Amino acid sequence: MSIQLTLLCAPGGDPTQDPLLGDAHLSQDAMHMADAARAVLSPGEQAVRAPSMRCSETADAIGLVASSEPMLRDLNVGRWSGRTVREVAAADPAGFTAWLTDPDATPHGGESVRQLCRRSAEWLGSVAPHTGHAVAITEAAVVRAVLIDALAVPARAFWHLAVPPLRAVFLTWRGGGWDVQFGGVSPQEPRRRLLSQRTPLAAGCV
Template sequence: MTHRLHLLAPALSASLREARFDDGCSLDAAGVRAARDAADGVPVAVRVWCSPSVRCRETAAELGLTAVDVPEWAGLDAGRWRGLTLEEVGAREPEALAGWLSDPGAAPHGGESVRGFCDRVAGWLTSGAELSGRTVAVVEPEVVRAVVVRLLGAPDEAFWRVDVPPLSGVEASGRGGRWNVRLGGGPL
């Protein structure tokens, strides 16, 4: 039987709006409204999961979903850059930031490399292909990026080329260890 995995990015929070490495902040008022407005567009699912972050849990709740945290879908660990904006990191550590953005194996912040992160997400996909039915998951934008990169067999350098707007969705369908990606439709 086929497993349909519908991944949804979280609604807006101050961190997303400011291009800030996740600092655990809640959704902002616009994000709450947008998630509530999108609730009717969420497909019915056998399972509902989410990344273990405040903004993903809150988005799931505002969509009317009762989600279970999946630790493997935690956002990319930005180490000592957590809570800082890209602009702040660029001003403090321009060479480290440039290296991290251009080399998927680099982790100058002391956290996780893009390659290591994509490997972590891909590990879950290997086991998740054996499930059946539909799963809806509210996940960090970088989880969506990693899924798209790995399922398409793209190089890890393509990670930064995948834009994931708030409340946008991507569906992956898998059976027998093989996945397909379905793009389109835009936000819910």
């Protein structure tokens, strides 16, 4: 059984770094960041992406032909979509605080963090046993949710996982669990093993 997944977070769309909630086109700076990843990612890589504009544009900038995977879609923030973090925090401070602290909270009327974690775990568990190496270009929230599952940590840790844009997360299925590595996608940023956790495939969130 051989599975090696490289997760890349598309630039933008992370409430902890970017104030706009919901999908948007990549900025020129983000396009340049994505283009730099060409140095280490082969155009022939097996690849999937979230269905958002920013993930599609990131794949194009890298030069990857990536199929759209609905299960990698961003966290649904319901009526907050298109608003800034500052606007939401000012209009609904209690709801915003609940969103950041309670994985079951849905003050926006959309999807809870725990629901996203379960969806992401289902996707991770659906990866074919002999996939080999594949790249997934997706959203910061989805990368966090995948890490929650792969590292078997509580869903309440979701917002405490830093996911910088285009910093790779390497998942390797070995010995009945996932090894997790973090690194860059440029020659100047070699892979660095930061965490390793053995956990059953699709263990789910707690």
